[in-house]
Amino acid sequence: MGSLRRRLHSETIMEEEKEGLPPFVRSWRQLYGLVIANLILMIMLFWWFTEAFS
Amino acid sequence: MSLLDWIVLAVTLTFIVGYGIYRSRREQNLESYLTGGHTLPWWQVCLSVMATQASAVTFLSGPGQAYTDGMRFVQFYFGLPLAMVVISITFIPIFHRLNVYTAYEYLETRFDLRTRTLTAILFLVPRWLSTGISIYAPSIILSTIFGWDIVWTNIAMGGILLIYTVVGGSQAVSYTHVQQMFIVLGGMFLAGCLVVRLLPENMGFVDTLEVAGKMNKLQTINWEFDLNDRYNVWSGVIGGFFLQLSYFGTDQSQVGRYLGGETISQSRLGLLMNGIIKIPMQFLILLVGALVFVFYQFHQAPLVFNETALSKIENTVDYQVLQKKNTQIFTEKKQAVTQLQQALEKKDAAQVNLLQKQVLNLTKQSTELREKTQKLVREKGGDANDTNYIFLTFVVKYLPKGVVGLLIAIIFIASMGSIASAINSLTSSFVVDIYRRMWVTQASESHYVKVSKISTAVWGVLSIAVAMYASRVGSLLEAVNILGSLFYGTVLGVFVVAFYFKQIGAKATFWAAVMAEIGVVVCWLLNLTAFLWLNVIGCVAVVAMGLLLETILGKNKVVNG
Numbered sequence: 001m002g003s004l005r006r007r008l009h010s011e012t013i014m015e016e017e018k019e020g021l022p023p024f025v026r027s028w029r030q031l032y033g034l035v036i037a038n039l040i041l042m043i044m045l046f047w048w049f050t051e052a053f054s
Numbered sequence: 055m056s057l058l059d060w061i062v063l064a065v066t067l068t069f070i071v072g073y074g075i076y077r078s079r080r081e082q083n084l085e086s087y088l089t090g091g092h093t094l095p096w097w098q099v100c101l102s103v104m105a106t107q108a109s110a111v112t113f114l115s116g117p118g119q120a121y122t123d124g125m126r127f128v129q130f131y132f133g134l135p136l137a138m139v140v141i142s143i144t145f146i147p148i149f150h151r152l153n154v155y156t157a158y159e160y161l162e163t164r165f166d167l168r169t170r171t172l173t174a175i176l177f178l179v180p181r182w183l184s185t186g187i188s189i190y191a192p193s194i195i196l197s198t199i200f201g202w203d204i205v206w207t208n209i210a211m212g213g214i215l216l217i218y219t220v221v222g223g224s225q226a227v228s229y230t231h232v233q234q235m236f237i238v239l240g241g242m243f244l245a246g247c248l249v250v251r252l253l254p255e256n257m258g259f260v261d262t263l264e265v266a267g268k269m270n271k272l273q274t275i276n277w278e279f280d281l282n283d284r285y286n287v288w289s290g291v292i293g294g295f296f297l298q299l300s301y302f303g304t305d306q307s308q309v310g311r312y313l314g315g316e317t318i319s320q321s322r323l324g325l326l327m328n329g330i331i332k333i334p335m336q337f338l339i340l341l342v343g344a345l346v347f348v349f350y351q352f353h354q355a356p357l358v359f360n361e362t363a364l365s366k367i368e369n370t371v372d373y374q375v376l377q378k379k380n381t382q383i384f385t386e387k388k389q390a391v392t393q394l395q396q397a398l399e400k401k402d403a404a405q406v407n408l409l410q411k412q413v414l415n416l417t418k419q420s421t422e423l424r425e426k427t428q429k430l431v432r433e434k435g436g437d438a439n440d441t442n443y444i445f446l447t448f449v450v451k452y453l454p455k456g457v458v459g460l461l462i463a464i465i466f467i468a469s470m471g472s473i474a475s476a477i478n479s480l481t482s483s484f485v486v487d488i489y490r491r492m493w494v495t496q497a498s499e500s501h502y503v504k505v506s507k508i509s510t511a512v513w514g515v516l517s518i519a520v521a522m523y524a525s526r527v528g529s530l531l532e533a534v535n536i537l538g539s540l541f542y543g544t545v546l547g548v549f550v551v552a553f554y555f556k557q558i559g560a561k562a563t564f565w566a567a568v569m570a571e572i573g574v575v576v577c578w579l580l581n582l583t584a585f586l587w588l589n590v591i592g593c594v595a596v597v598a599m600g601l602l603l604e605t606i607l608g609k610n611k612v613v614n615g
Contacts (some may be wrong), residue, residue, distance in 0.1 A: 016324040018321025020096070028322070032139045033331045042333050043287065046128065046274040053267025 055450075059459030063568075066237065068464035069549065070230050070470065075222050084502045087223040088155055088482040094314045098232055099324025102311045102475075103302070104332065105231035109472030110191040111463045112339065117445035117533075120343025121350075122270045126285045128340055129332050130535070130586070133294030135265070137302055138329030140324040145303045145551055150318045155486045157309040157549075164552040165560035167491070172567060173545050174487040177306055178480060180541040182513065184534045185476040186520020188419075190493040191468040193521060194442055197362065204362075205522060211469070218473045220510045224482075228314055232468045241464040243483035244327060248453055249345040254352055257395060260347050263390060264398045268410045269417060271344040284584045293586030296593050297535070300542030304549050307472075308480035346448050351391045353452070354384045358429040359443035363436035372430055380423050387416040473517075480513040481506050538586045540578055543592020544571045549601050550593060562603035563596070570595035 025031045085536055119127050145157075158177070162170040193207040211472065219227075250259050257265075266272050276286040283289065302308045302325065315321030357373075357380050358364045367373045392414045397405040426551075428438035449461045485506050494501070524533075548567050551558050558566075572593045579585060583591070 006412045016276070020317060022323070033324060034140070035135050035139055035326050038330050039333070043132065043275065046337070050273050050275045050586060053263050054270070054281065 055458055056325055056455045058303055058375035059462070062456050062459030063466075066460065066465055069235075070233055070467050072427045073230060073233065075226055082411070083499050083508065084485075085155070086225055087503050088478070088486070089224055089599060092314060092316055094228055094316060094320065094324075096315070096320045096323035096327065098228060098322055099312050099315045100327040100331070101235045102228050102231040102314070103324065104335070104470070105235050105329050106307055106311055107301075107472070108235075108238070108335075108460055108468060109188045110469035112336075113238070113465055113468055114191050114194070114442045114445060116336070116339040117343030117346055118441040118443070119323055119532075120271065120340040121347045121444045125274045125337070125340045125344055126276055128225075128274055128333065129285045129287055129290035130294055130335050131298075131336050132290035133286065133296065134298040134332050135329035136291070136295045137298035138325045140299060142325055144436065145193060145274075145309075145446045145549075146312065146321050146325070147318055147396050148553070149309065149313060150321065154313070156306050156483050158306075158483065158487050159303050159468050161548065161552060164490075165548075165563055169548065169564045169567070170487060171492075172564060173304070173548050175481050176541045176545050176567075176571065177304070180537050180567075181305065181307060181476055182516060183474055183520050184537050185480070185513075185517040186477065187515055187524045187534050187537075188469060188473050190444065190521040190524035192465055194378075194446070201362075206471075206614075208518055208521040210523060212514060214512035216477075216511060216608045219369060219514065220507050222474070223337040223506075223510075224314065224478050225311060227389045227471070227478055230309070230467075230474075234471045235326060237460075238464045238468050239335065241460050242342060243438070244457065245449070245453070245461060246342045248336065248457065249342065249349050249448075251490070252349055252452055254392075260399065261395055262345055266344045266348050267473055268394060268398070268406070269347070269391075269413060271347050281583050281587060283475055284586070289584060289586045293584075293589055296546060296589035297539055297542055297586060300546035300593070301538060304542070304545045305538075306483045307475045308479075310482055313483055349448070349452075352388060354381065356447070357424055358431060358438075359440040359447045361437065361443075361447075363431045365428050365442065366434040366436040367427070370430070370434075373427065376423055376427050376430070380420065381425065383416055383420050383457050387413060387420065389469040390416060410541065422548045449537065477510055477513050477517065481509040484509050484513070501592050532585075536578075539585045539588040540574060541571070541592075543574055543589040544596055545592075546589070547593040547596025547600075555597065555600065559607070562600050562607055564597045566599035566603055569599055570593055 019030065021031065027036065081581055102270045116127075148160060152160055152163065156174070158170045158174045161173055189208060190204075191323055193204060193211045197207045202614075222230075250257075250262055263272065276283070278286055279288045280286060281289075302312075312321040315324060357376060358367075390409055394406065394409040394413055397409055413542065430436040446465075449458055453461065455537065485502060489504060489505060489509070490497075493506075544567050545569055547564060551563050551566075557568045570592050573595050574588050577590060577591055578585070
């Protein structure tokens with residue numbers, strides 16, 4: 001009974017967490033990862049830009 | 055400006071101001087006046103935080119910065135996405151759940167009233183000063199175009215903004231930010247396209263980039279770790295992270311924006327999207343400056359872009375000599391740049407190398423001439439720093455009718471967005487953290503709304519007073535960031551202790567913040583490090599001294615007990 005309640009509680013938290021997420025990610029953690037990956041990509045692109053035009 | 059420019063300017067400004075006031079016409083309570091209520095979807099939160107950060111300073115100084123110093127300034131924003139992630143995880147849920155009006159309210163719950171008041175003051179002082187600088191930036195435009203005295207243009211500019219901010223409150227600010235950002239970004243893109251069109255016929259966009267690159271204007275990334283170098287990857291990622299974390303996490307002008315989000319998710323999404331869009335946006339603004347630099351290789355640039363400063367020296371013999379030399383160097387450089395572009399087209403590496411050296415040497419000579427002219431201006435008591443005038447001079451002198459009006463409107467509405475947010479946040483913090491908390495604790499809602507409107511007007515007048523002295527601070531963009539760095543680190547340190555160091559109490563945190571702030575100011579006065587690192591120093595100092603003081607105070611408690 002206790003474990004069922006805990007499971008339901010954690011599922012409710014997960015539902016709340018998923019609310020408002022864009023469709024291309026499954027969790028907030030994935031979205032945070034995407035933002036950081038985008039930063040790394042930007043730095044790499046700017047580095048290429050610096051090298052290509054100097 | 056032509057009649058068409060005036061019409062474009064008037065229509066754009068009337069639309070923005072009118073729309074903002076129209077959307078906020080309903081009866082206001084304190085929550086809607088200060089935070090706009092919790093009604094904004096994520097995209098509106100995103101555009102609102104972007105419009106708050108991107109003031110007229112961004113659009114005036116940004117291209118000028120790239121013209122004089124290249125594009126390395128973009129590294130300053132590398133810490134921003136990381137800060138957005140941390141704020142989304144930690145700050146937003148806490149602020150939303152506590153349903154606070156200001157970030158500093160939370161500090162009383164965690165520590166005490168003294169710490170809340172100290173951080174509110176550490177916010178109010180730099181925000182007030184930087185708002186003054188933000189009023190000064192668009193005033194330059196009026197001053198340059200109409201030849202008016204900067205004192206009167208400051209009063210005129212601040213006065214218009216003040217009416218708008220007092221009447222509209224936070225709701226007007228949020229609603230107009232969306233339109234503002236679309237107009238601003240569209241206008242900057244248009245300006246970039248027009249620069250390329252104004253270049254010689256045989257030069258396309260890539261050719262322009264190649265020339266700018268050979269003239270060292272496109273060096274965006276610098277991996278070298280140097281504490282005294284203002285902009286490199288490390289100062290951007292680490293120092294920038296601390297600066298942006300403090301700015302977005304603890305500066306009420308930003309906290310107020312995302313607190314207006316409908317839910318926690320909408321506020322989070324808004325900030326995370328800002329983390330994705332901000333760097334490319336800043337890159338494009340700087341790129342416009344680099345393109346303007348190439349444009350001026352084919353059209354002679356003035357030795358000083360600030361016409362008021364130029365008028366002080368243009369009749370002197372020294373200036374005439376410098377100007378003659380400048381024309382001579384320009385002619386040689388124009389020829390060399392044309393040859394360089396042709397060599398680049400032919401992919402003749404040896405010739406490119408040779409011509410690059412020649413062009414760089416001539417650029418050095420012309421920079422020296424500019425420095426001598428600036429010295430001359432200073433000797434005559436004028437404002438020698440003209441970074442903020444470079445893009446503006448180009449717009450007014452070379453862009454077609456109608457576009458000039460649009461770009462001037464962009465600078466106006468960008469100012470409106472950021473200054474309105476800033477004055478609104480000064481009012482929020484003053485009314486909620488000081489007036490309502492300590493002076494008049496029991497009064498009606500309408501009383502606090504009335505006080506908020508009066509406070510908005512007073513902060514506006516005080517900011518105009520600061521604008522009168524802003525011409526002495528050099529590049530406005532840098533000045534705003536240096537000012538922020540002096541205080542943000544300490545404020546961030548207090549929040550870091552509040553969130554992550556539960557063992558540190560109120561007394562230790564308060565004194566640690568006081569000592570850290572003194573330390574940061576001393577570091578800055580002694581010029582010990584580049585300004586971005588002050589954010590790190592302030593934050594780390596609060597945490598370290600907080601831990602130390604808590605240990606000492608804890609031991610005393612045990613001894614006394």
